[in-house]
Amino acid sequence: xxxxxxSPQSMFIQEGEDVSMxxxxxxxxxxxxxxxxxxxxxxxxxxxxxKAGELTSNGRLTAQFGITRKDSFxxxxxxxxxxxxxxxxxxxxTGSQGNLIFGKGTKLSVKP
Amino acid sequence: xxxxxxKPSRDICQRGTSLTIQCQVDSQVTMMFWYRQQxxxxxxxxxxxxxxxEATYESGFVIDKFPISRPNLTFSTLTVSNxxxxxxxxxxxxxxxxxxxxxxxGPGTRLTVL
Numbered sequence: 734x735x736x737x738x739x740s741p742q743s744m745f746i747q748e749g750e751d752v753s754m755x756x757x758x759x760x761x762x763x764x765x766x767x768x769x770x771x772x773x774x775x776x777x778x779x780x781x782x783x784k785a786g787e788l789t790s791n792g793r794l795t796a797q798f799g800i801t802r803k804d805s806f807x808x809x810x811x812x813x814x815x816x817x818x819x820x821x822x823x824x825x826x827t828g829s830q831g832n833l834i835f836g837k838g839t840k841l842s843v844k845p
Numbered sequence: 846x847x848x849x850x851x852k853p854s855r856d857i858c859q860r861g862t863s864l865t866i867q868c869q870v871d872s873q874v875t876m877m878f879w880y881r882q883q884x885x886x887x888x889x890x891x892x893x894x895x896x897x898x899e900a901t902y903e904s905g906f907v908i909d910k911f912p913i914s915r916p917n918l919t920f921s922t923l924t925v926s927n928x929x930x931x932x933x934x935x936x937x938x939x940x941x942x943x944x945x946x947x948x949x950x951g952p953g954t955r956l957t958v959l
Contacts, residue, residue, distance in 0.1 A: 831941035
């Protein structure tokens, strides 16, 4: 089946540091979504990307849709303790509305 | 964005029993989905809940094990049948928002099977 390679698997950083994570695939996606999941909660949508090359920000978060449509990255600037959680990328293949393929997640830990 | 609620939020069940999970959306949506998230894992799509017709199941998931109902455009249920400890997971309802072309998730139901 389709797979998304998300890296890194986990990160342990100091408060105030910037964070970068990415997802790659052998398939072409028409939508990339980034979610954050806190323990015991459902994933919460952070950023949605719809066009190749698109760069979108949401506060301290910035994400880009790769030009090849096979990759995306998420950056978090000046991390704070509440950034702790698991971040998932998800891609939607052309013609498969709603059927998302998820990465394995990046677990972020922030040391005050 | 759509507001999604799920019941129960968590449950502990005995092997061999069944549990029905409810998903309620605050607005009418065309597409609703059920996902499973096994401990420490990512999300896997179980099925698309179709209003007025049988659900569409992904490879590895069957109707006898995970029967789904979708009586209207704001509500769906997922039943986990004849449970075993391997069914211990978080089950998540989601909806596709056509206006924003994005998908939103409910808070999940954490199921533990003893």
